[in-house]
Amino acid sequence: MVIGYILYNILIIKYSITFYGKKVNPISLYSYVWCTIVLLYELKWIEYYDLTLQTWTILFMSQTAYVMGCYLATKITLNNYQMKKDYAIYEKDAESYIFGVIVLITIISGIVILLNVFQYFSIFGYNLLSQTNELYSYRLSGSQGISKIPYIGVFIYIAMIFSAVYTVNYGFKKxxxxxxxxxxxxxxxxxxxxxxxxAPLMFFGVFFAADLKVKLSKIQIGSIVLGIFLLFISISSNRTAGIYNIYSSDLFKKMTNDNVTFYKIIEYITSPLGTLNAFLASPTFSFGGNTFMTIYSILNKLGYNIEILLYQEDFYVPMRVNVGTMLREIIEDFMFPGAILVLILTGFIFSKSYLIFNQTYSYLSGLWVAVLFQIISFSFFDWRMRSSAEWIILFFGSLIGYFLDYKLEKRKNNKYEKNVRNIN
Known part of the structure; x- marks a missing residue:
């Protein structure tokens, strides 16, 4: 079955490149992510339970629905939304204005983040990296003694996304x-x-939708990616304290010299597929429990009493895991027919935003490209709309992005009218 799945995705990738003209696009991204995860799962480096026929059917049908949504957007957008790529680039006088907005958002959100971080310094000291296990447990227990300023810090992601769009238009700034x-x-x-x-997925996702060669050197890109990778490995290594790779195959133990960190990383990215497999054997239903968790939390603060599960049900696959891919969560929210509609809509919005940004390099479409790029890239793990951060980024980021695009359009029109008057 895995060979058929890979061949199916090879055809889809070739088809998508023909449509979008780029190797990384909304359709191929889904294929790259899920082919990698399914292949790693089926290699049995970790001794997971076999995927059932039902799970394979869900994988094929879900991806087909997503591709249909993307395809529908290409037909509508390419036929009805052709624009020139001079929307923001030629407006050099707007560069300082856009940069100022990014700086302002960074300062406001940065102050809040630092105020929160200083509280952790007072409890754990300055070397937080060496205490990731304790910090993780502390978070799960409710972070008693910490009075964090909520939500405002999330705006740093909006600043980061707009800095990516700015880089596409004007070049990278330190x-x-x-x-x-x-x-x-x-x-x-x-x-x-x-x-x-x-964060890097959001930032670089914007670049993949642009036709221009991004004004960012290979050294700059490499430094960012390498630094984040090393930090990820360091945290993963710290988080393996007390963990034994008892579910590794003999081959994987030989390949990694029985290294627990490598085992934990592979388990981290492949175990959600095993959870989806277990969930489908006895699915549960809670309308919008994952997708609308943020909205339900707001309603509860207004006096409603809607049940919210902060942490999902555990499954043994054979190790205990609770995250179960994007598919598990939207199926739990809307049952399979509803999940198909969600996937079609997700593909449609991502593809449409991608194509509009490719034509305009606008801040609103760039924001949606960034968010959806990381949603699909992380779909093997969970449904990112479960997080309140995603709602904050999309809602407030869209408002700010629309405002920036409006200002750019207004400047363009004023400049055009001024030129016409000078000619006359």
Missing amino acids: FFIIPFLLIILDELTSGGRASLVL
Whole structure:
């Protein structure tokens, strides 16, 4: 079955490159991610249970639905939304204005992040990296003694995304390293690793949708990627304390010299597929419990009493795991027919945003490309819309992005009218 799945994806990738003209696009991204995860799972480096026929069927049908949504967007967008790529590039006088907005967002969110981080310094000291296990346990227990300022720090992701769009239009500035550093610092306080991957996915996802050669040197890109990779490995190594790779195959133990860190990384990225497999054997239903968790939390604060599960049900696959891919969570939210609609809609929005950004390099479409790029890239792990951060980024980022695009359009029109008057 795995060979058929890989051949199916090879055909889809070739088809997508024909449509989009780029090797990395909304359709091929899904294929790259899921082919990699399915292949790693089926290699049995970790002794997972076999995928059932039902799981294979879900994998094929879900991906087909997503591709249909992407395809529909290409037909509508390419036929009805042709524009020139001079939307922002020629507006050189707007460069300082856009940069100022990015700096302002970075300063506001950065102050909040630092205020939160200083509280952790007072409890754990300055070397947070060496205490990731303790920090992770502390977070799960409710972070008693920490009074964090909520939500505002999330705006640092908006600054980072807009810095990527700015880079496409005007070139990279050293200041844009600051949002990355603040995100890393904030993630260290939780003992987590996810943001170390999600942030670069958002940033570089914008570049993949652009036709221009991004004004960012290979050394700059390599330095960012290498630094984040080493930090991810370091945290993963610290998080393996007390863990034994008892489910590794003999081959994998020989390949990695029985290294627990490598075992944990492979388990981290492949075990959610095993959870999906187990979940489908006895699925549960809670309408919108994952997708609308943020909205339900707001309603509960207004007096409603909607049940919310902060942490999902554990499954043994054979090790205990609770995350189960994007598919598990949207199926749990809307059952399979509803999940198909969600996948079609997700593919449609991603593809449409991708194509519009490719034509305009606008800040609104760039924001949606960045968020959806990381949602699909991380779909093997979970459904990112479960997080309140995603809702904050999309809602407030869209408002700010629309405002920036409006200002650029207004400047363009004013400049055009001025030129016409000068000619006359």
